[in-house]
Amino acid sequence: MNHLPEVWGRPRNDVYGAYDHSYLQGSHPMQHTQQPIVTGTSVIALKFNGGVVIAADNLASYGSLARFTDVERLKQVGTHTVVGAGGDISDMQHLYEKLLDSLIIKEEYQNDGHSLRASHIYRYLSRVLYHRRCKFDPLWNTILVAGWDDGKPFLASADLLGTTFSSPALATGFGAHLAVPLLRRVCPDENAVKSLTKEKAIETIEECMKVLFYRDARSLNKYSMAVITGEGVEQVPLSGEGKEKVHVEWKKDITLENQSWKFAEGIRGYGAQTV
């Protein structure tokens, strides 16, 4: 037994050789977050004439375990914007509760008639995500930013690499594979937005949530939806310029309806069956 505390609890030098301190020097590569742990799945969103609708389910998975079933993954940011996040839930909470909350409070300090709109919040989030990936310590999320901006619906996505992308129909995670084709069926391009009604858009989103529940093994039959609509323009005294009025309608704890399972009765599987 050696009396030096530094060698307590580690292999004997005479057997294993002296302790190799080299890893304590700063020259070795640093590794940060390796993987998401508690995760949320898809977020989907669709523009329509006069607004945007966005939805995400309430599940936080721990591997394949449905760990938490009451997680809100959509967040209203200011008056014009709703953000949705998939990926690591702890990073999502950091983004929502630390970064975005303090961003909005700082904006409220001024009380000068200015407010951060969807495009501003989107730029901020994509900068944060890109900054973190440059530190090789990414926030493990894909986010959608939906809102009303400059008289038009706004919808764009950003991911953990800082990749940014915009389209009238967007989905993250599994939704990118399963929901986007369905969304594009009703809204193939920016022109189609004008002829898409709010009701049809909501109906399409509901349909997508159902398909995702059928086919995404990390999804839940309970979800939240936010509908952001432009409500015209309010005149600002003195400047003569208009200030947009925006309405955000929330639907929480929605349970999937009109599922189709009955056909299972008629299905017969493998083997020589008689019943």
Place this chain on the structure above:
Amino acid sequence: MTSIGTGYDLSNSVFSPDGRNFQVEYATKAVENGGTAIGIRCKDGVVLAVEKLIGSKLLVPGSNKRIAMVDRHVGLACSGLIPDARHFTSRARSEAASWRKFYHTPIPVSSLADRMGGYAQAYTLYSSVRPFGVTAIIAGMDEEGGPGLWMVEPSGVGWGYFGAATGRGRQAAKAELEKLPLPNITVKEAVKHAARIIYFAHDDNSKDKDFELEMTWVRHEKLATAESGEGIVKGWGKHEEVPKELVAEAEKLAKESMVEGGDDEEMEVEE
């Protein structure tokens, strides 16, 4: 001030032989020249009001706000050197933000006042800085304590109040505040009193100058519209400007009471 210029008043952080810190007292003088600011603590919230002196008719009316939001549930009104007030406010915001970051919850008003007292005090300790030429009234509403009203002076001293007044018209304002049955009134009643008191204090001290009345309140979001009951309302409040119609009404009543001439106790507030 009895003994100025004895040589002990030339540097901050120096005591005179009789144990006074003159630079702090002089900073208080700067406050006493400032526009009047008052705070009224009620059973369902807190009201802040300031007399914003208007130095020129070229100034944009309604701009150049004097009451600041420190956090969603806290407002801060200052009297004294305005740039110092901005610095002080910005520190208060940092304190509130760092509390939020650390504890995931808004800062209790008393804790904020405590920290700001500490900050002001630090500026009395060193000859390399000067004290703040500012007295700050901090108003807020939190979950444990309900409505809270604190006043922090250049020395770093901070007390809790039911009715607080500072600035040029503080004596007149204090006299009026003492007549109110605080804290057993509602913020809606207090708005009218606050307007009257600011008009009264202005009339008493800076009659020759123009001023704008600026008012904010902190109220509990859920009870903001409901009639408040008997006891003290608790919960996180929201700091916001008093609605324009209410300010206009309060100013109208205040002006009427000035015309009646001093006998303002007569003024009844119905609610």
Place this chain on the structure above:
Amino acid sequence: MFRNNYDNDSVTFSPQGRIFQVEYALEAIKQGSVAVGLVSKTHAVLVALKRNAEELGSYQKKIIGIDTHLGVALAGLAPDARVLSNFMRQQSMSSRLLYNRPVPVARVVNAIADKAQVNTQHYGRRPYGVGLLVAGVDETGPHLWEFQPSGMVLEYRGASIGARSQSARTYLERTYEEFAESSREELVLHGLKALRDSLAQDKELTIANTSVAVVGVGGEKFRLYDGDEVGEWLEKLGNVQSSRGGRGAEEEEEAQAAPEETMDTTE
């Protein structure tokens, strides 16, 4: 002005609660030539009088562009103005980079105000020796702010700073009610008239000594006009008589107004 015990540094209050070093810094503004700013519902305008140190030297810069929606006019120490305007440019760029938003005028003004205040509270620093008029347009319309070395900032409908600026202010106070509805050109001419009123007896506005800058709502970018570009406005101005007769009285007026002004920071 007499020397007293309390004016050595900006960390000493006088028994009346004044900070003389800061008040002296305000005096430095008056060493600079005059600058005038004013706003309508659609435009913000800066006009300024340029000086040249010697006959063969160039005229000093009085108006600095900060961003496409924002610029400043200065009076006082030009190097201090450069520091502040560079800082404003950084704020402006960072707002565009981080939020994809032109910085709101009031916020960039508040940022320099906070920067200036620190210099009035710490030993070993001096207050800035320059006054600025910040004119810009943002989502809430056109704005004009005055910045002082004390860290005081105020929003005005019309303002003037610099030597003999009281005469310009007198003009502004007389006519400010017309500003809001003025056209772009009318607003510039109001500015030039105010500027002309502040000239010394033997001076006049020329294309060499006059700077004009305009920014407007609806995307009209901040643009600085110098030299020949201001000729047309000056010609129009030529048809209008100077609004005041004798000039000697004005200087006296300004001398009297000075101590009042220094109290502006206290409120």
Place this chain on the structure above:
Amino acid sequence: MNSRHTGNLSVDGVHVDMEHLKKGEVNLGTSIMAAIFDGGVVLGADSRTTTGSYIANRVTDKLTQVHDTIWCCRSGSAADTQAIADIVHYHLQMYNVTNAEPPATRIAAALFQELCYDNKDNLSAGIIIAGYDKRHGGEVYSIPLGGSLHKQRYAIGGSGSTYIYGYCDANWKENFTEGECVEFVKGALSEAIKWDGSSGGVIRMVVLTGRGAERKIFFPDENYAGDGK
């Protein structure tokens, strides 16, 4: 999970994997839980600590006090979670004296989360925080591995918890009485102990109410029966 600096080749060519040694040392298979009832909250845990398949301690106390009526259940690295609990304990004491009022449970939860999230790369900690204060009553928060924070009405954690998701979901009820809540926790933990090799020993509980903190203990050789006194 944590693959940093794994495996150093020493001079004589012997591969020394400090990380692996550390893992063997800290692995704390466990069953922990907490649940609220009308007027308070119950925390419960098994008492087994294993090093590989060896039971290093069969009477471990996994319930840790961080303030008068704010406690936590620790799972994951014993060293990590003890260090975190010590730091939170320090901050809560500071909070109590500087603000002249006891901290609310969610403040403790926020402190735990701050530490777990900011240091997620170096920690292996799954913590359940339960507390009682007059204003909010009983509250339960769960912080799983990545450092997210989840307010729950009951929370389960540790390796044994995977076996009792169904039991808890089926048996938990809103507005439990104190006695019902204790029975619920006991029933759940005894199932976890039954099916999870890394959980075992006695069931320890702490009940937090307006009366303060009270301990209970139930023994395997008594079939976890009795009133726990």
